[in-house]
Amino acid sequence: MRRVAKLSAACIASAALAVTATACGSTSSEKESSSSSADGKGVKVGLAFDVGGRGDRSFNDSAARGADKAKAEFGGEIKELTAKTSDTEADREQRLSDLAEAGYNPIVGIGYAYAASMTKVAARYPKTSFGIVDSVVDGKNVNSITFTEEQGSYLAGVAAALKSKSKHVGFIGGVDVPLIKKFEAGYLQGVKDTDPKIKVDTQYLSHGSDTSGFASPDKGKEAAQGMLDNGADVIYTAAGSSGNGAIEAVAGKKGTWAIGVDSDQYNVPGLAKYKNSILTSMVKNVDLGVYDFVKSIHDGKPLSGTHTYALAQDGVKLSPSGGFIDDIQAKLDAAKKKIVDGSIKVKSAP
Known part of the structure; x- marks a missing residue:
């Protein structure tokens, strides 16, 4: 069941550029890396990547860009752990627990596969803020980052x-x-x-x-x-x-x-x-969701509930890079307008 929470003005402001905010409801041999700012201040971000990790040139890299941007602005440290295709629930739970025990806050699970493990671990570490991308986890200290x-x-x-x-x-x-x-x-x-x-x-x-x-x-x-x-x-x-x-x-x-x-x-x-x-x-734009979440921790006003990044705010969009869709851009813009105004209802299951 999704929890309803009241978002502060500061939270909404940080997400307004690209988010529709709706408050609701180790066994590792994987790649690891960490980096710290010179003064040791800032936010200690724990990233639990999905399979492929940083360098996949796609989903995980988008999340990494958000954490990197936050670190560049606020300083601090990033610790990365990456899932294996052979992972069990116990592996994922251990990965999140290791980050929490080491004092990382926030901890972000990149991918829906972390939903069950985050539900358990977040409950055990109520003073740590957790974020999950592509799933909804009910917890007072969990920010669910979803997309259309x-x-x-x-x-x-x-x-x-x-x-x-x-x-x-x-x-x-x-x-x-x-x-x-x-x-x-x-x-x-x-x-x-x-x-x-x-x-x-x-x-x-x-x-x-x-x-x-x-x-x-x-x-x-x-x-x-x-x-x-x-x-x-x-x-x-x-x-x-x-x-x-x-x-x-x-x-x-x-x-x-x-x-x-x-x-x-x-x-x-x-x-x-x-x-x-x-x-x-x-x-x-997973990077936007991750950045907004880390910023909320830096500002002392942790986001929680569910935040959906939609087409209307460019949470999802088509890239014009290369100029290959320039000749059909007007038709794409017309389709986008119809989705945003509700004329076209897009199905979420085939």
């Missing part, structure tokens, strides 16, 4: 439909969980609302508790290659670092487009040699 992925993905679907010459597009999801189904649902609706005759191929890279689909570029490349061979000429991938492989496959075939996700992948240095094949990216 389906809205941004709808626009990605419109772009795909308008740019496809073969009238055949594709969607690749990392894991077939409700979160990624939101990306699929919005994309399918955007495609079909634009051109009902377009064929859409859909494939998931892993299933259930197997999270390898978020960190397997080889699987992403293979899936994309199959779609390309089948005639698709625009492929949207919501699969963490697996999407890097899909982009590579698309770049290998002339006349096809990839649509990136989470970060503006056209501007990611590690993908530079493929950027002319990246039509656009459905940018999910």
